[in-house]
Amino acid sequence: MTGRFIEYPLEKVHRLFEPGPVVLVSTSDGRGRTNLMTNGFNMPVRHSTTVALVLGPWDHSFSALRETGECVIGIPGRDILEAVVDIGNVSGADVDKWERFGMTPAPAATVRPPLITECFANVECTVTDDRLVDDFDLWLLRVERAWIDPAAPEGSEIHHRGNGTFSTNGEVVDLRSRMTKWEALTGD
Ligand SMILES: Cc1cc2nc3c(=O)[nH]c(=O)nc-3n(C[C@H](O)[C@H](O)[C@H](O)COP(=O)(O)O)c2cc1C
Structure with missing residues (x-):
C-alpha cells in the first residue's frame, strides 16, 4: 500500500496500456498460403508511416511474416468480434481460418497478403525493422497503403x-481546442 495505491501485479500491467484496437493480421507464406491471426498488442509509432506489432513464434503466422516481410492489418468492428476471438484460438497450421470463420480475401495494392473484407479498415504493411523480434517479438512495420x-x-x-x-x-x-501544439492532427 502506498497512499491511495495497492500494488498491481506486473503480469497485469499490459491491461493498463491496452486498449489499442484488437486487430486481425493477414499473412501469405512463400507458397501463397494465406492465414489470419488475432493481435491485441499493437501501437502506432510514427505518424503516417510506422506501426508496431507483437507477433511471436508461437503463432503459425510468424514464419510467413519472417519469410515475406509483408502483412495486412485488418481493423474489425463489433459485428465480427466473436470470429476475431475464435481466430486467435486456433492455428492456421490446422485449419483454413478464412473459410472456417467466413472471412473474405480481397486483393491488396502493394503486398501479397489479402485485405479482409469483413474488417471496416485494412492497412497494408511491410517489415521495416525486425531487430527487436528475437528479444521481444516486436515488429516495426512500414505502412504502405490503408483502406477504410x-x-x-x-x-x-x-x-x-x-x-x-x-x-x-x-x-x-x-x-x-486544447491541442495547440498539435493542431495539424486535429483535422477531420
Ligand atoms: C484477443 C486476442 C489477442 C491476441 N493478441 C496477440 C498478440 O498481440 N500477439 C500474438 O502473437 N498473439 C496474440 N494472440 C494469439 C494469436 O492470435 C494465436 O496464437 C493464434 O492462434 C495465432 O494464429 P496462427 O497460429 O494461425 O498464426 C491473441 C489472441 C487473442 C484471442
Missing part, C-alpha cells in the same frame, strides 16, 4: 481489455 469503408462510423474499433473481455468506444471527449 466510408460507411463505417468513426470509432468502430474494438478494444481488448487483456483478459478476454472487450469494450467498444464510449463517450467521445472533444479537446481539439
